[in-house]
Amino acid sequence: MKLALEAFIRLIYPANCGICRRFLTLRENTLCSDCRETLTALRFSYEAMNTVFRSGDLNSGWFLYPYKSPVKDLLTGLKFLKKRHLTNAFNDDIGDIMTLIRSENRYDWIVPIPLDRGRKLERHFNQAELIARRARKSLNLPLRSCLKKKHSTMRQSTFSKEERIWNIRNSFKVARADSIQGKSILLVDDIYTTGATASEAARTLKECGASRIDIFAVARTQTELRKQVN
Ligand SMILES: [Zn+2]
Structure with a gap:
């Protein structure tokens, strides 16, 4: 029955x-x-989920999976086929990593990496914001979309690391910059590749007085992991 x-x-x-x-x-x-x-x-083991950066404006990174199939297929479906519901596939694992993050750090805000206006209009949503909304449920923190894109940038995926830094340089601005002073912020994105985007976002927020910037991304590319080991 x-x-x-x-x-x-x-x-x-x-x-x-x-x-x-x-x-x-x-x-x-x-x-x-x-x-x-x-x-x-x-999924990465709990020990492998966290990376402490030794230089630059990003303090540390939290990553759930390597960027390969089926994570890659889910994120591609989310981003390019606009299947928003696919973020639900990560819900439980995001909940777990947020519990780990909460035991290690205290943040004031969660801030998604923004899309530029044109891409958001075309896609109707920002995938980083969807992931950030899930993360905030576990962290119980305010989600502030205070980071904005000043202008359109070319897709980072087509560039080398050096070109990505150049492409993204000075492309962010901060809304209500005076409220950033002393804030500890967890940035959220879908994929962390060379770190050029997250580093530029961190640099922009630190210029406004933020005290600590970490990044959480659902996936991290393996090339960067190999570099980390070497
Ligand atoms: Zn299946």
Whole structure:
């Protein structure tokens, strides 16, 4: 009877796994149990989630997964196919890492890395803000979208590390800059690649008097991880 009811509900409200497209049971959310297991297996160990930066304006970084499939597919679907609900696939893991972050640091605000106006109009949402909203639920902190893009920049993904720094330089501004003084801020983004964007955001906020800037990103590219080890 229960199975028949489930089948009936899924007939009216069908839902597919965000990775393998299999039909979901009522107990599954966004991902099927197999893909959920694959995602969990990919997660960094608690020790590997945190990176302390030895130079620059960013103090430390928190990362959940390496940027590879299926995390890469989920983030691509979120960003380019506009499937906002795919952020739910990360909900539990974001909750876990936020508990870890809360035990290590106290922040005043959560600040998403902004999109420029044109890209936000085209996409209708900022994926970093969706992730930041989930993070704030666990941290119970105000989410402030005080960081803005001054002008459009070319897509960072097409550039080398040096070109990314040049592309993003001076592209941020801060709304109500006088309120930043002394604030400890957790920046949030979907992917951390070379760190050029997060570093420029941190530099801009520190110029306004912020005391500490850390970054949380769902995924971190492996090239940077290898560099870190070497
Ligand atoms: Zn699946």
